Amino acid sequence: xxxxxxxxxxxQTLGSGRAFWFVFALIVLVAALLPTxxxxxxxxxxxxxxxxxxxxxxLSLIWGYAGILSFGQTAFFGLAGYTxxxxxxxxxxxxxxxxxxxxxxxxxxxxxxxxxxxxxxxxGVRDVFVGIVTLSITLVFETFMAQTAGPEWTIGxxxxxxxxxxxxxxxxxxxxGENPIIFDGPSFFWLVLxxxxxxxxxLRILVNSRFGNVLVAIRENPERxxxxxxxxxxxxxxxxVIGSVLAGMSGVLYTLWGYYIxxxxxxxxxxxxxxxxxxxxxxxxxxxxxxxxxxxxxxSQQLAVKGSQYALIWMGVILLVVVLFAPxxxxxxxxxxxxxxxxxxxxxxxxxxxxxxxx
Amino acid sequence: MHRPVVHRLxxxxxxxxxxxxxxxYQLADSFAFLVLCGLGLAIIFGMMGVINLAHGELIMCGAxxxxxxxxxxxxxxxxxxxGTLAAGLVGLVLEFLIIRRLYHRLFDSIVATWAxxxxxxxxxxxxxxxxxEGLKTPFGSFELGEYSFSVYRALLPLIALLLLAALxxxxxxxxxxxxxxxxxxxxxxxxxxxxxxxxxxxxxxxxGAALAGLTGALYAPTITAVPTMGQAFIxxxxxxxxxxxxxxxxxxxxxxxxxxxxxxxxxKSYGQLIGQIGLLLTxxxxxxxxxxxxxxxxxxxxxxx
Numbered sequence: 001x002x003x004x005x006x007x008x009x010x011x012q013t014l015g016s017g018r019a020f021w022f023v024f025a026l027i028v029l030v031a032a033l034l035p036t037x038x039x040x041x042x043x044x045x046x047x048x049x050x051x052x053x054x055x056x057x058x059l060s061l062i063w064g065y066a067g068i069l070s071f072g073q074t075a076f077f078g079l080a081g082y083t084x085x086x087x088x089x090x091x092x093x094x095x096x097x098x099x100x101x102x103x104x105x106x107x108x109x110x111x112x113x114x115x116x117x118x119x120x121x122x123x124g125v126r127d128v129f130v131g132i133v134t135l136s137i138t139l140v141f142e143t144f145m146a147q148t149a150g151p152e153w154t155i156g157x158x159x160x161x162x163x164x165x166x167x168x169x170x171x172x173x174x175x176x177g178e179n180p181i182i183f184d185g186p187s188f189f190w191l192v193l194x195x196x197x198x199x200x201x202x203l204r205i206l207v208n209s210r211f212g213n214v215l216v217a218i219r220e221n222p223e224r225x226x227x228x229x230x231x232x233x234x235x236x237x238x239x240x241v242i243g244s245v246l247a248g249m250s251g252v253l254y255t256l257w258g259y260y261i262x263x264x265x266x267x268x269x270x271x272x273x274x275x276x277x278x279x280x281x282x283x284x285x286x287x288x289x290x291x292x293x294x295x296x297x298x299x300s301q302q303l304a305v306k307g308s309q310y311a312l313i314w315m316g317v318i319l320l321v322v323v324l325f326a327p328x329x330x331x332x333x334x335x336x337x338x339x340x341x342x343x344x345x346x347x348x349x350x351x352x353x354x355x356x357x358x359x
Numbered sequence: 360m361h362r363p364v365v366h367r368l369x370x371x372x373x374x375x376x377x378x379x380x381x382x383x384y385q386l387a388d389s390f391a392f393l394v395l396c397g398l399g400l401a402i403i404f405g406m407m408g409v410i411n412l413a414h415g416e417l418i419m420c421g422a423x424x425x426x427x428x429x430x431x432x433x434x435x436x437x438x439x440x441x442g443t444l445a446a447g448l449v450g451l452v453l454e455f456l457i458i459r460r461l462y463h464r465l466f467d468s469i470v471a472t473w474a475x476x477x478x479x480x481x482x483x484x485x486x487x488x489x490x491x492e493g494l495k496t497p498f499g500s501f502e503l504g505e506y507s508f509s510v511y512r513a514l515l516p517l518i519a520l521l522l523l524a525a526l527x528x529x530x531x532x533x534x535x536x537x538x539x540x541x542x543x544x545x546x547x548x549x550x551x552x553x554x555x556x557x558x559x560x561x562x563x564x565x566x567g568a569a570l571a572g573l574t575g576a577l578y579a580p581t582i583t584a585v586p587t588m589g590q591a592f593i594x595x596x597x598x599x600x601x602x603x604x605x606x607x608x609x610x611x612x613x614x615x616x617x618x619x620x621x622x623x624x625x626x627k628s629y630g631q632l633i634g635q636i637g638l639l640l641t642x643x644x645x646x647x648x649x650x651x652x653x654x655x656x657x658x659x660x661x662x663x664x
Contacts, residue, residue, distance in 0.1 A: 069466055123647045128410060128465065132601055133646050136639040139594060143639070147632040268590050272473055279470050310485070316477035323471045324460060 008201060010208025012065070012216060014285050014335050031193055035186035044257075047189045049297045051253045053196050056277045056293040057203055057286055058246030063275075064283030065207055066239045067219030069127075072134030073247040074271045075141050076109035080251030081261030082145070083108050085166040090156040093170035093180075102172065102252055109248030110241055117240040121233040138266045145263035165262030172256060183256070192253055196290075199246065203286050206242075215239060247274075269312075276315055280322050282329020291331055377503050382623065384508055387516040389619035389626075394519040395577060396592050397599030397611055398526070399570035405605040406543055406563045408465065409458060412472040414596055415589025416479035417568050421446040421575025422584045423487065429494055435580070442576035443569050450568020454561050462560070476589060483586040494580040512581060522573075527608055539563060598638050602645050604652020613653050617641075 009016035015024075035043045055073055063069050087101035116137060120130055149162025160166060172183035172191070183191055206212055218225045218232050226232045255261045264270060281292025296315070303311035326333040400414045411417075425442035429435055453475065461468040498510035530536035541549040542556050550556050574592070582588070602618060603610030621641055626634035649656045 063466075069469070119647060124650065125646055126650075128469075129601075129646045129650060131469070132597065133643050136598075136643050140636050140639045143632050143635050147630070268594075269477075272477075275470060275473070310481075312477050312481040313485075316474040316481070319474035320457070320471055320478070323467050323474070324457065327464070327467055 004205060004209075007205045007208040010204075010212075012207040012212050013204050013287065014332065015287055028193070028197055032190065035189055040185055043186055043189050045301065047192055047257055048301070049294045050189075050192045050196050051257050052250055052274075052277070052297050053290055053293050054199060054253070055247040055250035055274050056289050057199060058243035058250075059274045059278045060283055060286050060289040061203060061207070061215075061246075062239055062243035063278060064285070064289070065212065065219060066215045066236060067222075068236060068240065069131045070134045070240070070243070071131040071271055071275070072136070072138035073244065073274050074266045075134065075138035076113065076244040076247035077251035077254070077270075078138070078141055078145070078261065078263070078266035079112060080105040080109050080248035081255040081265065082160075082166065084252045084255050085169045085261055086155045086158045088169045089158040089166075093173040095175055098170060098172045099174075105252040105255075106245050106248050109251075110245050113241040113244035114237070117237040117244075121236045121240070135268075135271060138271050139268070142263045142266040145266070163263055165260055165264075167260035169255065169259055171259070188256065195249070195253075199249075200286065200290060207286065211235075273315075276319050280318055280330055282332030282335075284328065285332050285335075288329055288331035288335070292329070377506060380503060381506050381508075382627065384513065385623040385627065386619050388512055389622050390615050391515040391519040392578075393595055393599045393615035393618055394523065394611060395515070395574040396596040397603065397615065398522065398607070399567040399574065400596045401600045401603055401607040401611055402526075402570065403564055403567035404600055405607050406539060406567075407462060407560055409462065409468045409564075410465070410472070411458075411567070412469060412593070413453070413475040413479060413589075414472075414567075414571055415591075415593035416476045416483075417446045417450060417571035417589075418575040418578075418592045419479070419483065419584070419586065419589045420449055421572030422579040422582075422588065423483070423491070423575075424572070425576040425579040426491060426494055426584050429579075430492070435494070435497060439573070439576035439579070442579065443573040446572020446575065447565050447569030450571075451561065451565045453568070454564040458564060459557075459561075476593075480586050480589060487586065490583055490585045493583045496580045509581070515577065518577065522570075523608075523612055530608060535559075535562065594635075595638070598642050600652075601642050602652055604649075604654035604656070606654035606658065609657055610652050610654030617653075 008021075031046075034046060038046075055077055059070065059073050062073075083105040084101045087104055088098050091097040091101065116134070119125075120133055125133055145160065145165075146163045148160035149164075151159070153160040153162070158166065172188070174181040174183070181187065207215070214225065214230050214235055217228070218230070218235055222232050251261070251265075254265070277293040277296050278289050280296060281290075282288035296318070300311040300315060303314055322330055328336070396418070399417065400411060403409055403411050403414075421442040423442075424445040425438045428441045429438035433441065457471055457475070458468065461471055496509055496511050498514070500507050500509045502508075530540060538549070538554045539559050539562075541552070541554060542559050546556050599611065599614055599618060603614035618638060618641060621637050622634045625637040645652065651659070
């Protein structure tokens with residue numbers, strides 16, 4: 001096994017070894033086969049649960065691993081969505097233009113993240129204040145987009161359309177002779193699923209590498225990390241950019257999922273949801289974050305279908321219970337309890353084996 | 360109609376004065392709003408370092424209780440008192456059940472209070488519906504030139520200033536004030552000298568919550584109470600507190616004044632949303648330039664602590 005692949009397992013991630021990856025492969029396989037069994041509506045729903053994963057994983061990396069609480073990941077989410085909308089509506093779906101729009105929707109959040117990150121980390125903005133700056137930025141975006149209702153707010157042929165948001169952007173299209181491949185329904189689901197697997201594995205390698213270890217060192221004690229010679233601010237900037245590009249990925253995929261994007265996707269409630277997912281699952285582990293995100297988006301959708309109003313209350317209750325009783329996050333706490341019990345059992349069996357001869 | 364030059368000059372000067380008063384009225388209104396919004400949050404943040412994201416919902420609680428009890432027949436001042444007390448009581452219970460466990464866990468306190476805010480907003484929507492019938496603004500209005508001003512809103516800045524003075528008295532002249540300032544400065548030392556810091560924290564949180572309730576109560580006659588009204592208040596509250604810094608007495612009034620000026624200027628020229636954006640951008644810049652806010656800057660200039 002090559003060295004970089006061995007980093008899939010390591011001290012910064014829960015779960016390792018053959019059994020873990022077997023289960024992982026099984027889950028991915030079942031997920032990939034699902035569209036052949038279920039109807040189109042269910043496929044659309046499944047895609048929806050996965051779309052949010054990227055933003056949550058990015059926040060887990062920024063907040064859980066590097067200790068920077070960004071409250072404004074939705075700014076990048078929205079920016080990416082609007083970027084895709086504006087570019088793809090203007091350039092159409094001919095050739096590879098929709099892929100160019102997709103690429104630009106990841107590049108622009110990266111650029112914005114570099115600017116904001118430089119402003120914050122090289123300007124001595126720390127702790128809560130990072131949260132306040134990022135939250136302010138996403139609210140600025142929301143407020144600004146909400147007042148673009150007038151016809152003067154158009155970029156090329158794309159109208160920004162104020163509070164109602166943009167819609168009707170073309171789907172991802174790949175030119176293939178006579179009938180181009182349109183990523184919609186199952187094919188879009190497979191694309192998103194593939195991206196989830198790729199990003200998840202990539203992040204595991206990243207956090208178990210030297211880079212990840214330094215991030216954790218910075219989280220635990222920035223001054224000590226700096227004294228040991230690491231360029232703390234550069235690491236923070238870098239990790240902020242990665243997390244923001246992931247938020248952008250969620251944004252553009254969300255836009256492609258529903259063919260619309262609205263300012264409220266950058267509002268206060270939207271901004272807090274990723275925090276709920278990451279905190280509930282366990283912010284210091286990406287597997288826990290992934291599970292919690294899929295589970296909670298599924299749960300809130302189920303609740304929304306049954307009795308619309310209770311979804312957010314349950315989110316709040318779950319969050320409160322987790323913070324008070326399992327501050328490390330639900331999945332991380334359960335995982336650690338189980339691991340402890342197994343270790344205890346191993347120790348007791350070992351003792352019994354040792355004490356047998358004397359008996 | 361042909362009027363002498365002197366009269367027209369007089370008219371021009373009057374129009375200018377009316378315009379100036381209109382701007383001043385707007386400014387004072389905005390100032391009052393920011394001070395009242397920020398007070399409760401600032402006291403809790405300055406004292407305990409807890410960022411209370413449920414602040415907006417405490418304001419909502421104050422407004423709802425005021426509206427409901429006024430409509431049940433209580434005179435308005437008593438209804439407002441009820442609103443204030445109700446929010447204070449809620450604060451007391453929340454501190455006892457939840458906040459108390461999170462004093463040294465900054466991130467967790469943010470997340471937990473945010474969860475509370477979600478529950479309160481959505482819960483109120485379920486219990487009371489999307490909006491409740493409002494109250495009539497008392498005292499009527501007065502006219503100047505072509506403008507009409509609400510007397511009640513013109514009084515709010517005065518109430519804000521009175522409240523600031525009362526808090527100054529509370530923190531400087533009373534036993535509670537001295538104990539609480541000692542706790543801010545060095546909680547361990549205060550405890551060693553016999554201050555019951557736990558009780559002081561609890562009292563402070565209750566005070567902050569009651570002030571939030573009072574804000575809701577004071578604005579209840581001027582707005583329609585809706586479950587999501589907390590969100591409209593909380594952003595303004597945060598902006599004021601961040602610009603003010605940790606020391607409420609020192610920073611809050613100047614911070615509200617500066618922000619009110621920026622907001623009214625932008626609102627007058629470009630509309631309300633741009634005014635809002637201006638506030639948020641100001642905060643971003645202030646965090647970068649004066650991370651400890653106006654009060655931190657003043658204290659540093661005077662030799663620091």
